[in-house]
Amino acid sequence: MTIKKICNYIYGMVLDFFYPPHCPICEKYIENRSEFLCIECSAKILAVEPLKIPKPLLKEIWRLTRYKEGTREILHDLKFNNSTKYLPAIKKILDKVIMSKPEILQLLKKIDVAVAVPLHTDREKERGYNQVELIFNEWLTNQNIAVEKLLLRTRATNHLYDKNADERKKELAGAFATVEGAEVKIKGKRILILDDIVTTGATMSECAEILKSSGASEIYGLALASDN
Numbered sequence: 001m002t003i004k005k006i007c008n009y010i011y012g013m014v015l016d017f018f019y020p021p022h023c024p025i026c027e028k029y030i031e032n033r034s035e036f037l038c039i040e041c042s043a044k045i046l047a048v049e050p051l052k053i054p055k056p057l058l059k060e061i062w063r064l065t066r067y068k069e070g071t072r073e074i075l076h077d078l079k080f081n082n083s084t085k086y087l088p089a090i091k092k093i094l095d096k097v098i099m100s101k102p103e104i105l106q107l108l109k110k111i112d113v114a115v116a117v118p119l120h121t122d123r124e125k126e127r128g129y130n131q132v133e134l135i136f137n138e139w140l141t142n143q144n145i146a147v148e149k150l151l152l153r154t155r156a157t158n159h160l161y162d163k164n165a166d167e168r169k170k171e172l173a174g175a176f177a178t179v180e181g182a183e184v185k186i187k188g189k190r191i192l193i194l195d196d197i198v199t200t201g202a203t204m205s206e207c208a209e210i211l212k213s214s215g216a217s218e219i220y221g222l223a224l225a226s227d228n
Helices: 003-018 039-044 067-080 087-100 102-109 121-127 131-141 165-172 202-213
Strands: 046-050 060-065 113-116 151-153 176-178 190-198 218-226
Touching (some): 067 190, 113 131, 131 218, 165 202, 190 202
Parallel strands (some): 060 218, 113 190
Antiparallel strands (some): 046 060
């Protein structure tokens, strides 16, 4: 064992003693810090399936996890506490999806380019990042899919969590546009829209309208979490 490995081992022991690792979902103690989630939560969190949301412009919308029974606490910390400490847990979840869910690999094989639902510039500046890009960029890059900045948010919108489907649609109407020069990357392409949470699908639907009007051939959706 090299000196560096010995030092890392000792550091890990000290860290575990003073700051024992806990599962971010249930707060249970985790014996192996590198696992990030306890065995029980790791087993139940995945819920990979297409959502039954009627959105004519989207061929399919897939979720990877449950929200309220899984990734709510992790995403809340990422979005509203400006904390990235649980990103390794999300990456662990995504790696598990690739290893155990061939239907997602089949979905990704259809895709030419991916785009994250954009934040308004003021909100992204306040937060310091677009959490959707943090969640998916590295994972999709490893699958040879580029995540491109094809869309922008033309105006700030209110939070949607307390709104019904009609209110969400009204709030989001006209809120998205393509970035300058994006049409050449959109036309004729099969595009995957990425989001952290899908509820009614209103956000993805608005983004899909812009992409379709710019010549996208097929549009799919992928969300980290949903309770639908």
